[in-house]
Structures are given as structure tokens and as C-alpha cells.
Amino acid sequence: MARQLTGRISFRYAFVFAGKRSIAHYALAGGEFVLDFSDRLATAIRQCANPVVVGLDPRFEQLPAPLQAGIAAGDMEQRAMAYRRFCCDIIDVVASLVPAVKPQVAFFEQLGPPGMSALADVARHARSRKLLVILDGKRNDIGSTAEAYADGFLGEQSVWGGDALTVSPYLGDDSLTPFVDVARARAAGLFVLVKTSNPGGGQFQDLVADDKPIYRHVAEHVERLASQSAGTCGYGAVGAVVGATYPAQLGELRAVMPHTWFLVPGFGSQGGQAADVAPAFDAHGLGAIINNSRGIIFAHARKEYAQQFGAARWQGAVEAATRDMISQLQTHTSVGKLRAV
Amino acid sequence: MARQLTGRISFRYAFVFAGKRSIAHYALAGGEFVLDFSDRLATAIRQCANPVVVGLDPRFEQLPAPLQAGIAAGDMEQRAMAYRRFCCDIIDVVASLVPAVKPQVAFFEQLGPPGMSALADVARHARSRKLLVILDGKRNDIGSTAEAYADGFLGEQSVWGGDALTVSPYLGDDSLTPFVDVARARAAGLFVLVKTSNPGGGQFQDLVADDKPIYRHVAEHVERLASQSAGTCGYGAVGAVVGATYPAQLGELRAVMPHTWFLVPGFGSQGGQAADVAPAFDAHGLGAIINNSRGIIFAHARKEYAQQFGAARWQGAVEAATRDMISQLQTHTSVGKLRAV
Numbered sequence: 157m158a159r160q161l162t163g164r165i166s167f168r169y170a171f172v173f174a175g176k177r178s179i180a181h182y183a184l185a186g187g188e189f190v191l192d193f194s195d196r197l198a199t200a201i202r203q204c205a206n207p208v209v210v211g212l213d214p215r216f217e218q219l220p221a222p223l224q225a226g227i228a229a230g231d232m233e234q235r236a237m238a239y240r241r242f243c244c245d246i247i248d249v250v251a252s253l254v255p256a257v258k259p260q261v262a263f264f265e266q267l268g269p270p271g272m273s274a275l276a277d278v279a280r281h282a283r284s285r286k287l288l289v290i291l292d293g294k295r296n297d298i299g300s301t302a303e304a305y306a307d308g309f310l311g312e313q314s315v316w317g318g319d320a321l322t323v324s325p326y327l328g329d330d331s332l333t334p335f336v337d338v339a340r341a342r343a344a345g346l347f348v349l350v351k352t353s354n355p356g357g358g359q360f361q362d363l364v365a366d367d368k369p370i371y372r373h374v375a376e377h378v379e380r381l382a383s384q385s386a387g388t389c390g391y392g393a394v395g396a397v398v399g400a401t402y403p404a405q406l407g408e409l410r411a412v413m414p415h416t417w418f419l420v421p422g423f424g425s426q427g428g429q430a431a432d433v434a435p436a437f438d439a440h441g442l443g444a445i446i447n448n449s450r451g452i453i454f455a456h457a458r459k460e461y462a463q464q465f466g467a468a469r470w471q472g473a474v475e476a477a478t479r480d481m482i483s484q485l486q487t488h489t490s491v492g493k494l495r496a497v
Numbered sequence: 498m499a500r501q502l503t504g505r506i507s508f509r510y511a512f513v514f515a516g517k518r519s520i521a522h523y524a525l526a527g528g529e530f531v532l533d534f535s536d537r538l539a540t541a542i543r544q545c546a547n548p549v550v551v552g553l554d555p556r557f558e559q560l561p562a563p564l565q566a567g568i569a570a571g572d573m574e575q576r577a578m579a580y581r582r583f584c585c586d587i588i589d590v591v592a593s594l595v596p597a598v599k600p601q602v603a604f605f606e607q608l609g610p611p612g613m614s615a616l617a618d619v620a621r622h623a624r625s626r627k628l629l630v631i632l633d634g635k636r637n638d639i640g641s642t643a644e645a646y647a648d649g650f651l652g653e654q655s656v657w658g659g660d661a662l663t664v665s666p667y668l669g670d671d672s673l674t675p676f677v678d679v680a681r682a683r684a685a686g687l688f689v690l691v692k693t694s695n696p697g698g699g700q701f702q703d704l705v706a707d708d709k710p711i712y713r714h715v716a717e718h719v720e721r722l723a724s725q726s727a728g729t730c731g732y733g734a735v736g737a738v739v740g741a742t743y744p745a746q747l748g749e750l751r752a753v754m755p756h757t758w759f760l761v762p763g764f765g766s767q768g769g770q771a772a773d774v775a776p777a778f779d780a781h782g783l784g785a786i787i788n789n790s791r792g793i794i795f796a797h798a799r800k801e802y803a804q805q806f807g808a809a810r811w812q813g814a815v816e817a818a819t820r821d822m823i824s825q826l827q828t829h830t831s832v833g834k835l836r837a838v
Contacts, residue, residue: 232656260638262636262638262643262645262649263642263645265645265646265649266645266646266656268613268617268649268656268657269610269614269617269656272609272610272613294636294637294638295635296635296665297601297603298693298694298695298698301554301601301603302603304603304604304606305603305606305607307607308603308608315607315608315609315610315612316606324665324667324668325667326666326667326693326701326702327665327693327695328697328698328699328700328702330696331693331695331697331698349667349668352639352667352669352672354639354640354668356668356670357639357669357672358669359670359718360666360667360669360711360715361667361669363706363714364706364707365704365706365711366704370701370704370711373700374701377700
């Protein structure tokens, strides 16, 4: 039943299921009432009993050998077909295990128009398997240009079909407003870059102004936006990207951003481990989603899985790596408490 | 002759024309040597005797009525066709007048795959008319993801065919490196957001750390990248976006960024006037390019041009508005000195 709420619900259901919830937590999108992103995410996490996001970053040279075979360098149509098949196969493997996938727009865009068609198909397939789709585009602009990005990416009825989109904050509050307005109108979500996982992320983010690093200034703005859009789960439509490679900052920001979902990249390949991301969660195991891209989708090449699965049975490696990550989070973080729900 | 250098040149020409220039100012791109972006830009500006960039921001509701006629809401293929025709017509009007155009990626992306196909066609048409193509995507990411964006957008042989791309700096130096590396290898350019033209741009950009606003920290990093890639013209492959709505900062940044091209948005519709952008130029009228989007492409709706041209002769309004802007810059800034070259 809970899972049903992650999809579209009719006007009647909106009232039936609303119960003690405020009807304000639903938005009229595409002619139907849809539960807000934050509550859809919480519902999906509880149902799966884990917060794993599988990052769909299809780098051609790292695809399993059978998917690369016979495709000429520079054949964008064929490469896009390979990306489509690769990502849809992954979606079929993980749909029953995790709440969400995160396609990285850059890799699809790199292939030109055929790649972008593949992105739309991948997002559509993920939604059809009841996965939430977080489009990682780090878009940013001002005014009606920001609105154009938001219109294209946010909501099931949009051309790219994202339940949420990552955005960059450098342009300031009025650049985020159009994204927030469209997101709220369509029951979609946002994740704003706050503290990123790369080694150079601190160059500007850690500069101290008014006794606080820049990322804290951004964090406080994001928390305001989140608290203004908080759903029944307590978290809002506007989340934050906070890297797994900075456990101390994860804890610091968890404390000052009580209404903000964290999207945590950097797990696995970038060095973050389950214990490192523990501070991202609240006491109930909610509040954060943990992304793993290469560590899952290219698991067939990892020494832990290569011998058992290899390139021919790469989907098995994807499933094993996903289950292992879930298990690690359940063991080393408050995510374990979700199982009792 | 100068104009020839803005296109591809063969290996032989690279040496013939190099003369006193270092061969390092050419990059081998797509099997041919191409003059670096900064020198192509300087050459094009000198030939046109102006630094006007026409921003291609095709908002459907603002297209001239004949281009909107008969297109149903939600028909993305037809809208993309209208964008293609609109932008290619503008390119035909301005190709002999200005050095560059700046397609805004957001508006094409909003239409989904058909829109992105139109973007590739528009960029191709602009290059065929010897215009430099600055793709305004404000992309940003880390590592191999940043490299994927750079690979897709930068260089004549890339799928989106940009001579340059706008990028966002929040992720820090190691996020810019892949963009810079690809740009330099392909004789392409970058424009990094430094001080933006929107009212809220100061929220994070103006915070003061170590006695300097954040935009100055970003500016100094960009200047380092620019000085490392300086061409014969004295400016580098890495430029900065600095809004026309902040004349004081334009002058301040011109002084501390002597090797950095400025891409100045906010002229016209956002309130910037010719006198406001004067501090962006060096004494010879080089150093900055001034973008105008709505003020030119939708000039048929401006009161100055509506009566004479109207929607039926909208191309005439585009030409008149472009010539007027050129004239204003030549009158009120050091751009006037370019005419003597």
C-alpha cells in the first residue's frame, strides 16, 4: 500500500490517504494529485528499508564487454543504445531493492541528441518500475532561464521526467526561487550543492565569512527552503548535496539542517564508507540518501565480484554490490532501524 | 584574411600565419591546427570592430507571431523547428555584423530531444557563417563527469559544437581543471561565473572572506588560469562572466584580471547601458564581449522598433537593434578605437 503512494494517486485517494496529513502535501501535477517528493522519498526508503541511490553514470569504456562489442568509436546512436540497455537492465535489477536511481546527465549529453533521447527513456523506465528518479544535472541560471531548466527536468510530465534535480547555488537565492517554485507546483524535489565530495571542493566552500564557512551560509539558506516545504515526514522538497568524504561536516550539517534531505555522493569509489555516512542520518534512519555509482554499476570489474560474475553476468554483480551496500548501511548506521518499521 | 583565421587552418597555414606567434597558440583539433579561442575571438572582434554577442534565448511565447502560428502547446517537434528557424534567421542577419552568438542551452533542453537536435543545428549554422559559438550552459561537475560535459560541448568536432562554454565555479579548482584541459586541447574557451548580473547574485558572491568578497577569490583563480593560457592577443582561454549591472565591480575586476576575457550579460533588458560596461574594456577596446539577448532577438516587440518593423519584418528589427547597440558601444566605450585597426 505504501508503495502505491510513490506513484500517482487520484484526487479521491488524495483525500482518503491524506488522513491526518495536510492536503497541502499533495500537488496537482498533470491533472492528478501527487504526494510531495519528500514524502514519496520517505515512503520508498521505509518500504525498501534502505536509502541507497544507484547512480547511473554510463561511461562507454567501462561498460561490460558484451555491451561494447561491435560499436564503432564515434557512433553516437549505437553508444546511446548501449547506454539505454545498460541502464534499463540495472533498473530491472535494483527496482525491488532500492528507492531511487540518479542518472548523471553529463554522460548522456556527451552523446548528443541520441544520448538525450536515451536519458528520457531511462528515466521513463525507472518511473515505470516505481523508482524515484533524481536527475544529476547541477543546473543553475537566473530568472526565466532557471525556470526553463526546472520546467524541462522536474516532474513526471516534464520532458526529462525527474522526481528531483541537482542544482548549483553560486548565483544566489533568486536563482534558486524558480527551481523551488516549479518543484513545489509539480510535487518534485531539488538537491542544492552545499559541501561537495571532491578534494578541491573546499577552495571556495570552506572560505570563512562572518565566522562561518561559505557552505554553512548555503546550508542555512537551503534549510530555510526545506523547512518551508516540509512534508509529513518532516523533511522538505529542497535537499542538500553533502559529500561522504567529509564525515565531520555531515554531522555538523545534520544538526543545523533538521528539515533537509541529504543526497550523499562519494560512497565507495570516492572513498566514503558506511561508518563515514552515519552522521548524515537522523535517529530513525531517515534524512539521507546515499549514492553509489561506479561501485555498483561497474561492480563486475571489482575484485570482490569479478571472479563470481565477470562481464558476462554483470547484472549479478550489480545485485550483489547493491545488497552488500544495503547491508553495510544497515549494520553501521541508524538505517538498521528502518527494518522495524 | 584575418577572418580566415577564425575558421580551421591547415598545418601549413599554421606555420605560415604563425609568424612571430608561438605555435603553442594553435591546437590540433579534429586533425587540423586551429588558432586558440582567445585569438580567434580577438580577431573576430577587430574585424567586426565591435564586441557584441547576440544571445539566442528562444522563448516560444515571445517568438514573432508568424513563427508561433499553428503550433499546438506541447508539440515539442514543431516548437523545436520554430526555434531552429528563428535562431538560424537571426544568425543570417547578424553574421556580418558581430563576432559571436550565445545560445542559451536551457531553452533548447526544455523541449527535450527535439530541442537538443535544434541546438546542434543552430550551433552548426552559426559556425558555417563564421560566428563564434558560446554555449551558455553553466555546466559544472567533478572529475570524469566534468570531462564528459567538456567533451560534449567544447570544440568544433564536439556533438554540441561550442567554441566556448559557460561554467559554474562552486565545486572548486579540481572541478574546473577537466574543462580547462579539454578546452586547451581543442582550442576552445571557457567563461567561469564570477560576478553575476542578477539582484541575488551577491548573496554568496559578495560574502567577505580573508578581506575579499568570494567573487574576488574566484576571480583570482580564473585570472591564474587565463594567464597560463594567454594567446597573442594577451587574453587567455579561460574567461569570466561579470554582469553589466555592477559597473564598479567591472572596473575593479578589469584591473585585477588583465589576462581574462569578460563575458558581460545584463545589457539592455536587465538594465545595463553602454556607459555601464565601459569599465570592462581595456584601453584598446578589447577584453570584453557584451551579450544582449532579448533586446535584440525580440526587438520587434520593443517600442523603438515595433512600428517600423513589427512581427512580420522581425528580422529588420533584429538588424536595427544590433546596429544600434554596436553604435552605442562605439560611442560610449573604448570599443570606438577598434575602428582604427
